[in-house]
Amino acid sequence: MRLDIVTIFPEYLEPLNVSLVGKARxxxxxDVRVHDLRAWTHDRHNTVDDTPYGGGPGMVMKPDPWGExxxxxxxxxxxxxxPTLVVPTPSGRPFTQALAVELSECPWLLxxxxxxxxxxxxxxxxYGERLDIHEVSIGDYVLAGGEAAVLVITEAxxxxxxxxxxxxxxxxxxxxxxxxxxxxxxxxxxxxxxxxRGRGIPDxxxxxxxxxxxxxxxxxxIRRTALNRPDLMExxxxxxxxxxxxxx
Ligand code: SAM
Numbered sequence: 001m002r003l004d005i006v007t008i009f010p011e012y013l014e015p016l017n018v019s020l021v022g023k024a025r026x027x028x029x030x031d032v033r034v035h036d037l038r039a040w041t042h043d044r045h046n047t048v049d050d051t052p053y054g055g056g057p058g059m060v061m062k063p064d065p066w067g068e069x070x071x072x073x074x075x076x077x078x079x080x081x082x083p084t085l086v087v088p089t090p091s092g093r094p095f096t097q098a099l100a101v102e103l104s105e106c107p108w109l110l111x112x113x114x115x116x117x118x119x120x121x122x123x124x125x126x127y128g129e130r131l132d133i134h135e136v137s138i139g140d141y142v143l144a145g146g147e148a149a150v151l152v153i154t155e156a157x158x159x160x161x162x163x164x165x166x167x168x169x170x171x172x173x174x175x176x177x178x179x180x181x182x183x184x185x186x187x188x189x190x191x192x193x194x195x196x197r198g199r200g201i202p203d204x205x206x207x208x209x210x211x212x213x214x215x216x217x218x219x220x221x222i223r224r225t226a227l228n229r230p231d232l233m234e235x236x237x238x239x240x241x242x243x244x245x246x247x248x
Contacts, residue, residue, distance in 0.1 A: 001029070001031070003111070004083065006035045007150075021154060029163060030158060033073075040069045048062055058116055059116040066112065070085075086109050086133075090143075093136055093137065094139075095156070103157045138152050184225045187221045188224075
């Protein structure tokens with residue numbers, strides 16, 4: 001998968017060199033290209049913002065550098081390949097595991113993390129007509145800029161790419177994984193030692209009985225979802241619950 005990120009803070013994306021994403025890059029599974037938006041400015045001060053039409057506080061990112069930057073990145077694609085545009089914005093569609101799965105199936109993502117009060121709307125309209133576009137919010141709060149949102153989205157997408165996680169099965173039972181976990185969060189997990197500060201582990205986990213362990217994990221997922229995310233329980237598809245689930 002290819003990822004292009006256009007930003008005024010390229011150094012903010014340095015965490016993409018470490019851990020899972022960094023290793024995926026080193027193995028050639030991810031081709032990440034970070035671009036400085038100011039490279040497409042032409043004045044002495046490399047200006048990327050201006051005052052908002054209609055007045056009010058804050059500044060708005062100018063369309064000209066964004067237009068030149070996006071044209072240049074799009075033109076660098078092989079043949080007639082086109083990126084999928086991902087625009088981080090608090091006014092976007094909520095970022096979910098289902099959207100992470102959808103994005104992980106795209107061969108090329110182009111991110112436009114903004115600063116100030118965001119990007120002149122005409123840029124989004126212009127490229128929304130030429131490319132597949134997702135305006136994405138990572139939560140109901142306002143960040144100072146979209147770079148942290150790009151890190152979040154990239155990490156969630158990268159771990160779904162074939163071969164990126166050591167164990168291909170390991171995201172199958174994650175919280176929100178499509179299927180039986182779609183509207184559930186995962187239950188608690190334990191490792192050695194069997195006793196720590198007087199606290200043991202649930203006996204079933206050392207029973208060696210796979211069926212009972214799977215049942216216990218599902219019960220705990222349902223309990224924890226009901227406790228911490230009643231909003232998810234309410235919208236849960238009744239079809240995902242079996243008879244035993246309903247007894248809980
Ligand atoms: N005035 C905008 C509003 O109220 O919707 C907020 C602009 S915010 C200060 C600057 C940039 O940070 C946004 O354009 C976006 O790129 C990014 N951003 C802030 N919060 C975000 C969120 N919850 N999800 C995704 N991106 C966000």
